[in-house]
Amino acid sequence: MVLFGYQLDETIYYYKCLSFGRGTKTMRNSRYYKLTYITLVAPAFLIFIAFVLYPTLQTLLLSFYSYDGGISRFFIGFQNFVELSKDSDLLLPLRNSFYWIINSIFVILPLSFIFALIIMTKMKGHKFFRTLFYMPSILSEIAIAIIWVFIYNSDAGLLNSILKSLGLESIIRGWLYEENTAIFACIAANTWAFAGSYMLIFMGEMKGIPVEIYEAAEIDGALGLKRVFSIIIPLVWETAKVTVFLSICAGIQQFGLIYGLTGGGPGNSTQTLGTYMYKVGYRDFYFGYASTVAVLILIISYGTIYISNRIMKRDEISY
Amino acid sequence: MKKFIRLFSLITVIAVIFSLFAGCGSSTKTTTSDDTKTVDQEKKEPIKLTMRTNYNEQGNTRGDIFKAALDKYLDANKNIQVEYEAVDPDTNKLKSNVEVAGGTTPDIFVVTTRSIAEQYVKSGILADLTPYLEKDTAWRDTFISGALFKTLDKNYIIPNEGFAELVWYNKDIFAKYNIKVPETWSDFTAAIKILKDNNIVPIALGDKSSWVAGFFVQMIMDKVAGTDTLNKAIKGEIKFNNPDYVKAVQLYIDLIDAKAFNKDAAIAEEAQGDAMFYTEKAAMECTGTWAIGKWVGKDANPGFNAKVGAFILPSIDGGKGDPKAYFGGFNSGYAISANLKDTKLDAAVELLKFVTGPEYFEPMVTKNGSISPINLPGLDKTQTQKPLIEAQAVLAGSSGSIGVYDGVMPQAVATAWFTSMQKWLSGSKDIAGGLDDIDKAVEKQLKASK
Numbered sequence: 095m096v097l098f099g100y101q102l103d104e105t106i107y108y109y110k111c112l113s114f115g116r117g118t119k120t121m122r123n124s125r126y127y128k129l130t131y132i133t134l135v136a137p138a139f140l141i142f143i144a145f146v147l148y149p150t151l152q153t154l155l156l157s158f159y160s161y162d163g164g165i166s167r168f169f170i171g172f173q174n175f176v177e178l179s180k181d182s183d184l185l186l187p188l189r190n191s192f193y194w195i196i197n198s199i200f201v202i203l204p205l206s207f208i209f210a211l212i213i214m215t216k217m218k219g220h221k222f223f224r225t226l227f228y229m230p231s232i233l234s235e236i237a238i239a240i241i242w243v244f245i246y247n248s249d250a251g252l253l254n255s256i257l258k259s260l261g262l263e264s265i266i267r268g269w270l271y272e273e274n275t276a277i278f279a280c281i282a283a284n285t286w287a288f289a290g291s292y293m294l295i296f297m298g299e300m301k302g303i304p305v306e307i308y309e310a311a312e313i314d315g316a317l318g319l320k321r322v323f324s325i326i327i328p329l330v331w332e333t334a335k336v337t338v339f340l341s342i343c344a345g346i347q348q349f350g351l352i353y354g355l356t357g358g359g360p361g362n363s364t365q366t367l368g369t370y371m372y373k374v375g376y377r378d379f380y381f382g383y384a385s386t387v388a389v390l391i392l393i394i395s396y397g398t399i400y401i402s403n404r405i406m407k408r409d410e411i412s413y
Numbered sequence: 414m415k416k417f418i419r420l421f422s423l424i425t426v427i428a429v430i431f432s433l434f435a436g437c438g439s440s441t442k443t444t445t446s447d448d449t450k451t452v453d454q455e456k457k458e459p460i461k462l463t464m465r466t467n468y469n470e471q472g473n474t475r476g477d478i479f480k481a482a483l484d485k486y487l488d489a490n491k492n493i494q495v496e497y498e499a500v501d502p503d504t505n506k507l508k509s510n511v512e513v514a515g516g517t518t519p520d521i522f523v524v525t526t527r528s529i530a531e532q533y534v535k536s537g538i539l540a541d542l543t544p545y546l547e548k549d550t551a552w553r554d555t556f557i558s559g560a561l562f563k564t565l566d567k568n569y570i571i572p573n574e575g576f577a578e579l580v581w582y583n584k585d586i587f588a589k590y591n592i593k594v595p596e597t598w599s600d601f602t603a604a605i606k607i608l609k610d611n612n613i614v615p616i617a618l619g620d621k622s623s624w625v626a627g628f629f630v631q632m633i634m635d636k637v638a639g640t641d642t643l644n645k646a647i648k649g650e651i652k653f654n655n656p657d658y659v660k661a662v663q664l665y666i667d668l669i670d671a672k673a674f675n676k677d678a679a680i681a682e683e684a685q686g687d688a689m690f691y692t693e694k695a696a697m698e699c700t701g702t703w704a705i706g707k708w709v710g711k712d713a714n715p716g717f718n719a720k721v722g723a724f725i726l727p728s729i730d731g732g733k734g735d736p737k738a739y740f741g742g743f744n745s746g747y748a749i750s751a752n753l754k755d756t757k758l759d760a761a762v763e764l765l766k767f768v769t770g771p772e773y774f775e776p777m778v779t780k781n782g783s784i785s786p787i788n789l790p791g792l793d794k795t796q797t798q799k800p801l802i803e804a805q806a807v808l809a810g811s812s813g814s815i816g817v818y819d820g821v822m823p824q825a826v827a828t829a830w831f832t833s834m835q836k837w838l839s840g841s842k843d844i845a846g847g848l849d850d851i852d853k854a855v856e857k858q859l860k861a862s863k
Binding site: 160162163183243247248249268270271272273276355356357359360361362363373375376377378379380381 | 507510511513514532535536621622623676677678679680824825828832833835836838839840841850854857861
C-alpha cells in the first residue's frame with residue numbers, strides 16, 4: 095500500500111524494528127526509517143516543548159526582569175540574582191527543603207522498602223497491610239493535611255490525647271502551632287502520606303525478580319537478611335535510584351501539604367522553596383523575583399540529582 | 414518531487430498531531446460567507462459572562478441572597494448567560510492573584526481590598542468603569558457618600574458592602590462573670606483575666622491565612638501610634654521599628670502570654686475562630702460586620718444573634734490614636750475584566766447595576782445584617798439583624814472611620830506585616846526582628862516601584 099509516496103507496509107516494518115531495537119545501519123539511514131522515527135517521537139517532543147521547555151525558558155527570561163504582573167516589565171540584568179544572594183528570608187525555606195529531602199531519602203525510602211519486604215513475604219494479613227500502607231497515597235494532599243491538622247490539634251488532637259493517656263503530659267504541645275516543631279510535624283505527615291507510593295514501586299521491582307534466583311540463593315545458604323542485602327537490594331538498586339530522584343523533586347517542589355497544614359506559617363517557619371516561590375510571586379507580586387527563586391529550585395534539583403546519581407552509581411545487574 | 418512529497422507528508426503528520434490538540438480546545442469558530450446570516454446569528458447568540466464572588470461561607474445567607482438576585486436578573490434577561498461560581502474568601506484571593514498573573518480572570522469578580530485593587534489596576538487587568546458611572550448619574554447617585562472609592566483616580570470597583578471592624582462580645586458570658594464593657598485598656602485586660610480564670614476563651618481567632626489577626630493588631634497599633642505613623646511608615650519616612658509600634662506589639666504579646674486567644678490560633682482557619690465565638694466557647698471576637706451573616710445563617714446557633722454586643726477597642730494610656738475612631742468604610746467590591754469589550758462590557762455593567770441595587774441590598778440589610786453601600790430610602794433602619802443594630806449604636810458614638818491597614822499597605826508590605834503578626838502569635842518575642850521584616854518589605858517595595 096502506498097501513502098504519500100511511501101510504502102506503508104515498509105513503514106510498519108520499520109516501526110516493528112524500532113520497537114524491538116533491531117535494524118541495520120543501512121536501514122537506519124533509510125528515509126522510511128527516519129519518517130517513522132520522527133512520527134513516533136514528534137508528539138512527545140511537541141508536548142515537551144509546549145509544557146516543559148517553553149515555560150522553563152520563559153521563567154529563566156523573567157528572572158532577569160522586574161515584573162509585578164503589570165503590563166510592562168523592566169530588564170534589570172542580574173539584579174534579582176544579587177537580591178537572591180542577600181535574601182535572609184530564603185534561609186528558612188532552604189533549610190526546610192533540605193530537611194524534607196533528607197527525610198525522604200533516609201526515612202521514607204527505607205521505610206517503604208521495609209513495607210514492600212513485609213508484604214512480599216506474604217505473611218498472614220499481607221493484603222490488609224498492603225491496603226493500609228498504600229491508602230494514604232490515594233488521598234489528595236489537602237485531605238491528608240486536614241487529617242493531620244486534627245491529629246495535631248492542641249486540645250482534642252489524637253497525638254496529644256495519646257501522650258496524655260501515656261502520662262507524657264510534659265511533651266504535649268501545639269505541634270503545628272509552635273515554630274520549632276511545626277516543620278517536623280509537617281515532615282511526619284509527609285512520611286505517612288508517601289511511604290505507600292514508594293512501597294508500590296519497590297514491590298513492582300521485587301515481583302520481577304525470578305524465583306530461580308531465590309531458590310539458588312537458598313541452596314547457597316543465603317537466607318533472611320543476607321538474602322535482602324545480597325540479592326534484593328542489588329537487584330532493586332536502579333529502582334531505588336529512581337525513587338531517590340522522585341523524592342528529591344517532590345521535596346524541593348513541596349507545596350500542597352504545607353499549604354494545607356500551616357500555609358507556610360507560623361511566621362515563615364514551614365516555608366519550603368516551593369511555598370516561598372508562591373509567596374513572593376502570588377502574594378507579594380514580585381513575579382520576576384519569584385522566577386529567580388524558580389531558577390534556584392531548578393539548579394538545586396538538578397544539582398542534587400546529579401550528586402545522588404554519582405553517589406549511587408553501581409554496575410547495573412540484569413537477570 | 415520526492416523531496417516535495419516527503420516535506421508534504423511531514424507537514425501532514427504534524428498537522429494531524431496539532432489537530433488532535435485543537436480538538437481539546439473548548440471552542441470552534443465557524444464562518445459563513447453570508448454576512449446577513451452572521452449578523453442575525455449574532456443577534457440571537459446569548460452574551461455569555463463568567464462571574465466569581467467570595468460569597469461561600471458558613472451559613473451562607475449572603476450567597477443565597479446574591480444567587481436569588483442573580484437568578485432574577487437572568488430570568489428577566491434571557492440574552493445573558495452567566496457562569497457563576499461562589500468560593501470562600503481565601504480561595505477567591507488565591508485564585509484572583511494567580512489569574513491576574515496570567516490575565517485570565519473571570520469577566521466579573523470580587524476584589525477584597527483597595528491595595529489589591531491598586532495592584533490589579535497596575536496589572537492592567539481591570540476595566541475602567543468611570544465612563545459608565547458618569548453616563549448613568551442615577552446609578553452613581555444611589556451610592557452613599559464615600560462608598561464609590563477611586564483607585565489611581567478612576568473607578569474600577571463597584572462596592573459590594575460597607576463594613577465596620579469592632580470587638581464583638583457575648584453579652585450572656587459577660588453578664589455571667591459580671592464583666593462590664595471595657596472602657597479602658599486595664600478594664601479590657603482585667604476582663605480577659607476573669608474569662609481565662611473561668612476557662613472561657615477570651616478572644617476567638619483563626620489566623621492560618623495570616624491576615625485575620627490584623628483586625629485586632631491594627632487597632633492596638635493605631636491606638637498607640639495614631640494613623641499618621643502608618644502613612645509615614647509605608648512611605649519609608651519613618652521605620653515600622655519605632656518606639657510606638659514596639660510598644661503596640663509588646664501589648665499584643667502580653668495578651669498572647671496572658672492566653673487571651675485560643676490555642677492553635679496561628680494555624681486555625683478563620684472559620685474555626687468564627688465558630689468558636691458563635692458556639693459560645695469564646696467570649697469575644699475581633700472581626701467585621703460581614704461576620705453577622707455567619708451568626709444568623711442556616712447553621713447558626715439559635716438565639717446567639719440576640720446575645721451579641723460590640724465595642725470599639727478601648728484607648729491605651731499615652732496613645733496617640735483617636736480613641737473613638739473605628740476601622741471600616743468601603744474596601745471591597747466588584748471589578749470587571751479589562752478583556753471585556755463593547756456589548757459584553759455593557760452587559761457586565763448592566764448586570765452590576767442590578768446586583769448593586771435594592772434587589773440585593775435590601776435583603777442583605779434585613780436578613781444578613783450588612784451595611785449597604787447604596788441609599789435604601791424605603792427601608793426602615795431597624796429592620797435588620799440585632800448585631801448590626803448594636804454596631805450602628807456604637808458607630809453613632811464614634812468619631813469616624815479609619816481605612817483598614819491591609820487596605821492601605823501595598824501587598825508585599827501587608828504580607829510582611831501578616832507574617833510578623835503570625836510569628837508573635839506563635840510565641841516569638843522578637844519584636845524588633847518582626848518590625849524590621851516589615852521595614853525590609855517597605856524598602857523592597859519602594860525600590861521596585863522606582
